[in-house]
Amino acid sequence: MVWAKRAAALGVAAILGVAGPALAETLVVRASGPSARNYPPGAKLADGGSLLLKAGDVVTLLDAKGTRTLRGPGRFGVTAAASAAPASNVTLAALLDTKRVRRxxxxxxxxxxxxxxxxxxxxxxxxxxxxxxxxxxxxxxxxxxxxxxxxxxxxxxxxxxxxxxxxxxxxxxxxxxxxxxxxxxxxxxxxxxxxxxxxxxxxxxxxxxxxxxxxxxxxxxxxxxxxxxxxxxxxxxxx
Incomplete structure (x- = not known):
């Protein structure tokens, strides 16, 4: 049973492209508010960095684990906290799969x-x-x-x-x-x-x-x- 769960997890990771220790990037995918021009969609952010947001700023970041939305004001770390809940890998695997588009x-x-x-x-x-x-x-x-x-x-x-x-x-x-x-x-x-x-x-x-x-x-x-x-x-x- 344990082996089957590990195999399934590896299969999902392969579809998502996150298997193993490969480095992934953190991207800005949405931004609005006074500081939006500082964080345009597609901007890549370095791990260990931070975002300084003003009141009214809303920035959504995406990395290999999923997305998270930051709302100002405040300073926020680029790297998500370890306690952050991951996205649903099963749902994402089905969403990104290019081969098994079923009727x-x-x-x-x-x-x-x-x-x-x-x-x-x-x-x-x-x-x-x-x-x-x-x-x-x-x-x-x-x-x-x-x-x-x-x-x-x-x-x-x-x-x-x-x-x-x-x-x-x-x-x-x-x-x-x-x-x-x-x-x-x-x-x-x-x-x-x-x-x-x-x-x-x-x-x-x-x-x-x-x-x-x-x-x-x-x-x-x-x-x-x-x-x-x-x-x-x-x-x-x-x-």
């Missing part, structure tokens, strides 16, 4: 008693949210899949760009569909997705093989302007 059947997402239904979020960072426009970072072009929030009805989708177009479809109850093989997934490729009288424009940005782990992935998302994916990563990695 899903989901119904309405329920909130707590008396609350409005919660908004469903992409279960995997690399899924193409058909309602989310903007830059879309891709770690593995062969693993690109389409995703939608509402799976109650069948949906036909038209995708066009670069002088070509193709169709994709979701069956009732399905949230994930295949990306058309006839449309190239390459760096800079732009496409318009149209369904149900609505449209959104996306642009692919291919990541390098070295962009792994929480810190490497976050840095790449920031560099390519993949804000929606960065927001999802930051929220999932919060501790």
């Amino acid at each position: 899903a059947r989901t119904g309405a997402v329920r909130g707590a008693l008396g609350e409005a239904p919660a908004v469903a979020k992409r279960p995997n960072l690399w899924l193409v949210d058909i309602a989310q426009p903007g830059a879309l970072c891709v770690a593995d072009p062969a693993a690109v899949r389409l995703w939608r929030v509402d799976a109650t009805k069948p949906l036909s989708l038209r995708i066009s760009g670069g002088g070509v177009q193709a169709a994709a479809s979701f069956a009732a109850g399905e949230t994930i569909a295949a990306w058309p093989a006839t449309l190239p997934v390459k760096d800079g490729a732009s496409y318009r997705l149209e369904a149900g009288g609505r449209s959104s424009d996306i642009r692919f940005a291919l990541l390098n093989a070295a962009d792994t782990g929480l810190d490497g992935t976050a840095a790449a998302l920031i560099a390519h302007g993949c804000q929606a994916q960065l927001d999802l990563l930051v929220e999932t990695a919060a501790r």
Whole structure:
């Protein structure tokens, strides 16, 4: 039993890119307030350093263990305290996995008693949210899949760009569909997705093989302007 738990932990660490004593970086992923310009998203902070925040400052840092949010005023160490609770490795492993993007059947997402239904979020960072426009970072072009929030009805989708177009479809109850093989997934490729009288424009940005782990992935998302994916990563990695 102990051996099985250790093996599972090592597998998760390998997916996250944090196995062993490899050094990870601390990144600024969000900043607002009077000192925001001193801590731009993507800035790398040295271990042992500190941040001096004023009243109204809110800075979110990310490292190999997850994210933490600092609120001013005060001076805060870059390195998280040892007692800080780590992020959910299982959830993060599923979010970052480029290979096992499974077909899903989901119904309405329920909130707590008396609350409005919660908004469903992409279960995997690399899924193409058909309602989310903007830059879309891709770690593995062969693993690109389409995703939608509402799976109650069948949906036909038209995708066009670069002088070509193709169709994709979701069956009732399905949230994930295949990306058309006839449309190239390459760096800079732009496409318009149209369904149900609505449209959104996306642009692919291919990541390098070295962009792994929480810190490497976050840095790449920031560099390519993949804000929606960065927001999802930051929220999932919060501790």
